[in-house]
Amino acid sequence: DSGVTQTPKHLITATGQRVTLRCSPRSGDLSVYWYQQSLDQGLQFLIQYYNGEERAKGNILERFSAQQFPDLHSELNLSSLELGDSALYFCASSVGGGQIDTQYFGPGTRLTVL
Amino acid sequence: AQRVTQPEKLLSVFKGAPVELKCNYSYSGSPELFWYVQYSRQRLQLLLRHISRESIKGFTADLNKGETSFHLKKPFAQEEDSAMYYCALRRTYGQNFVFGPGTRLSVLP
Numbered sequence: 001d002s003g004v005t006q007t008p009k010h011l012i013t014a015t016g017q018r019v020t021l022r023c024s025p026r027s028g029d030l031s032v033y034w035y036q037q038s039l040d041q042g043l044q045f046l047i048q049y050y051n052g053e054e055r056a057k058g059n060i061l062e063r064f065s066a067q068q069f070p071d072l073h074s075e076l077n078l079s080s081l082e083l084g085d086s087a088l089y090f091c092a093s094s095v096g097g098g099q100i101d102t103q104y105f106g107p108g109t110r111l112t113v114l
Numbered sequence: 115a116q117r118v119t120q121p122e123k124l125l126s127v128f129k130g131a132p133v134e135l136k137c138n139y140s141y142s143g144s145p146e147l148f149w150y151v152q153y154s155r156q157r158l159q160l161l162l163r164h165i166s167r168e169s170i171k172g173f174t175a176d177l178n179k180g181e182t183s184f185h186l187k188k189p190f191a192q193e194e195d196s197a198m199y200y201c202a203l204r205r206t207y208g209q210n211f212v213f214g215p216g217t218r219l220s221v222l223p
Contacts, residue, residue, distance in 0.1 A: 004157075033211075035211075035213075042213060042214070042215045042216060043158075043200060043213040043216070044213070045210055045211045045212070045213070048210075056210050058210055090157075090158060092158075102160055102163070103160070103211070104159075104160075105150075105157045105158040105159065106157060107157045108157065
């Protein structure tokens with residue numbers, strides 16, 4: 001167990017809806033990263049937050065947004081959902097935002113859009 | 115732009131046989147390379163990173179800058195090594211990870 005927790009474990013919703021995925025980093029970790037894993041796109045980096053501030057952005061759609069709160073947990077908001085958004089969404093955390101930090105992954109949230 | 119390729123989608127070997135999971139990358143700077151593993155029904159976890167030059171669970175990987183490769187090797191595969199393996203690259207001055215498509219390793223008894 002890496003210490004990173006994600007809720008919910010599974011989420012089934014309909015197209016056009018909006019959902020929020022939650023991630024709690026390991027105790028003491030300041031950085032949170034979000035990834036999307038789908039069958040056709042593989043594992044893709046979406047966005048990183050460090051101590052409440054956006055640090056790096058990857059292949060994140062405009063319909064998606066994220067934030068990191070003062071208690072360092074993070075939420076990934078997905079809106080106007082499409083069938084293609086069905087995927088496993090992972091978050092990871094690391095101590096700092098530097099180059100040498102190891103990322104520890106959560107168990108993921110499986111999103112199914114019907 | 116940086117890119118990671120793993121040419122084999124599926125690799126099947128017999129228990130006790132050597133295994134090599136290939137990873138090639140393209141990046142103009144000095145990257146940091148990682149191997150992540152995902153066992154069935156478990157979360158993604160770091161296996162090893164090139165700067166550590168370590169051996170984890172019998173696996174090693176050497177960064178070959180000339181060939182832009184970071185192949186993962188193990189001399190004698192075990193059934194518990196069966197998993198999905200991802201090669202990942204991180205840029206010199208950034209946190210953005212780029213993952214390869216993954217190789218599913220199946221070790222047969």
